[in-house]
Amino acid sequence: MADETRKLTGVHVFMIFAGAFAVIIAVNVALAVSAVKTFPGLEVKNSYVASQEFDARRSAQEALGWSVYASAQGDSVKLEISDAEGNPVEVAELTATLGRATHVYDDQEPQFAFDGQAYVAPANLGPGNWNLRMVARAKNGTEFTQRVILHVKG
Numbered sequence: 001m002a003d004e005t006r007k008l009t010g011v012h013v014f015m016i017f018a019g020a021f022a023v024i025i026a027v028n029v030a031l032a033v034s035a036v037k038t039f040p041g042l043e044v045k046n047s048y049v050a051s052q053e054f055d056a057r058r059s060a061q062e063a064l065g066w067s068v069y070a071s072a073q074g075d076s077v078k079l080e081i082s083d084a085e086g087n088p089v090e091v092a093e094l095t096a097t098l099g100r101a102t103h104v105y106d107d108q109e110p111q112f113a114f115d116g117q118a119y120v121a122p123a124n125l126g127p128g129n130w131n132l133r134m135v136a137r138a139k140n141g142t143e144f145t146q147r148v149i150l151h152v153k154g
Contacts, residue, residue: 038103060142070132070148072125077110077150079119081136088117091144093137098123098150101131127154 044050065084070077077098081089099107110121130150137143 038105057143057145061144064138064142064144066144068134068146068148070150072123072130072150072152073120075122075124076120077123077125077132079112079121079132079134079148080117081119089138090114091136092139092141094119094134096132096134098125098130098132101129125150125152127152 066089067082069080069082071080072078079094079096081091083089094112096110096112097107098110106126108123110123112119112121128151130152132148132150133145134148135143135145
C-alpha cells in the first residue's frame with residue numbers, strides 16, 4: 001500500500017488566503033447593503049435653505065414656551081405638551097412619527113387624541129429606545145417641531 005500524504009503547496013496556501021479574504025469581503029458587502037437599506041434617510045432636502053430659516057423658526061418656537069414629555073402606558077403612548085406655566089396645551093394640529101432611531105421598520109404614525117391633559121394614542125411599543133418626531137401647530141399658526149426620546153422598559 002502506497003503512502004499518500006498530502007503536501008501543502010503554494011496553490012493550497014493561495015486558495016486558503018483567497019477564500020479567507022472572499023469571506024471577509026462578502027460579510028462587509030452584506031453589512032454595508034443592510035446599513036444603507038435601513039437608513040431612515042435625509043432630514044431635510046436642502047440643508048442650505050433649512051439653515052437660512054433655522055434661527056427664525058427656533059425663535060418662534062421658543063417664544064411659545066412649550067415643553068414636551070412622552071411616556072409609554074401599556075399599549076399606548078402619551079404626549080404631554082405644557083406651556084411656560086405648566087398648563088396643558090391643546091394644539092391646532094399634531095402629527096407625529098414614532099419609531100426607532102436606527103431603522104424605519106417599526107415606524108408608526110400614532111393618531112393622537114387630546115384628553116384635556118395630554119395627547120394619547122394607541123401604539124405597538126417593544127422595549128427599548130424610541131423617537132417621537134412630532135410636528136405641532138399652535139393656534140396662532142406657529143410650527144413646533146421636536147424629537148422626543150421615549151424609553152420603554154421591558
